[in-house]
Amino acid sequence: MQITIKYFGQLTEITHIEEETLEISGTYIFELLETLYRKYNTLKTKDFQVAQNQELVSKETELTGAEIALLPPFAGG
């Protein structure tokens, strides 16, 4: 399945891009993350949450094909 992934804040210092669309073979968020960890070596060392369709989700959530975002710790205000 084709999934668009957005990167924010300090994660863009690892990915060097803010957005990409990847072909993902798995069914769950954690499978998508395994793909990303292979692509970006140091991503695994970073603290972040995952949003799917703009809602925070756990790693056991099923992929729906909606936009994924990797969100480092919030710093608003």
Add this chain to the structure above:
Amino acid sequence: MQITIKYFGQLTEITHIEEETLEISGTYIFELLETLYRKYNTLKTKDFQVAQNQELVSKETELTGAEIALLPPFAGG
């Protein structure tokens, strides 16, 4: 003893003055109040606190000769 007494807010609608100096014969605040209740008939029906030398005092406090103020309920802010 000569004591200056200040009246504030709705109490001035009873006293029709904001300040006066009276000769008080008693020793305690409540004796001063008795004098004032005789002078101002409806004062007794009103809710107020007494300050002596700018500090709230009870009716059993001794008169020092310092300024007395009759303070109706506060309405700041």
Add this chain to the structure above:
Amino acid sequence: MTNKKPKNVFQPGAITSEFIGNSIYKHQTKTSIGAHNIFLGQVRADEIDGKTVSAIEYTAYEDMANQKFHDIRESAFAKFDLTCMHIYHSLGTVKAGEICLFVFVSSPRRKVVFDALEYIVEAIKAEVPVFGKEIFEDESHQWKVNN
């Protein structure tokens, strides 16, 4: 902490939005501040028995009130890690919709300003001898009481 003599907290008439904006502006040179919290008391056009409040006329036992504002200030600085604190209160006529109380606290961190501001405002309402005559549109009046 300071032990200065009480400042005069009162100003004649309403506190303007320009005054408040300018006060905020002056704090932008204080770069240790991370959080400001501002309370504004505004005169309500309350309807009571079919009559509407058009203004409040404020009077105060000024010397005692300024001393109480000073005590509240000292006590808040002792309790909370504040960088700045400012209090302004109106005297005289303040129309419905206008501002009569402006309390401004600043601190490096936000938790402090929430606690400090509520403490200060509640103390002002309870302890400072300020009196308010609510004037109705027909020029009759009643006396305001804090609760």
Add this chain to the structure above:
Amino acid sequence: MTNKKPKNVFQPGAITSEFIGNSIYKHQTKTSIGAHNIFLGQVRADEIDGKTVSAIEYTAYEDMANQKFHDIRESAFAKFDLTCMHIYHSLGTVKAGEICLFVFVSSPRRKVVFDALEYIVEAIKAEVPVFGKEIFEDESHQWKVNN
């Protein structure tokens, strides 16, 4: 309560004291309001390992952030008897001493605004995907994290 689409809470660069003053001014026609409470987040010139923060560069997952601001707003209106609520957050560069967050709540009564403002600010800090790059004077940086 409203069910309108999320508004855009973000504005480019710092939030000025004039903007805040003007926002206060606009509320003086709302004569059912008795109490305003305003929170301002200001960028601190923190010193970290001998280097001083000169600015924060804010970015956000804007669509999700505006949705979260909207949810916080709806939830605050449901919980508290508020007359008005306004939230503004900076995007891009905000220098030390400048204001990056402006939250403004108004109600007939004061108890409500204290509770509501703290609720809203804490929710913003915890739930809204905004990111802050703290820029030091030597142009190095670190990433800000809310606590």
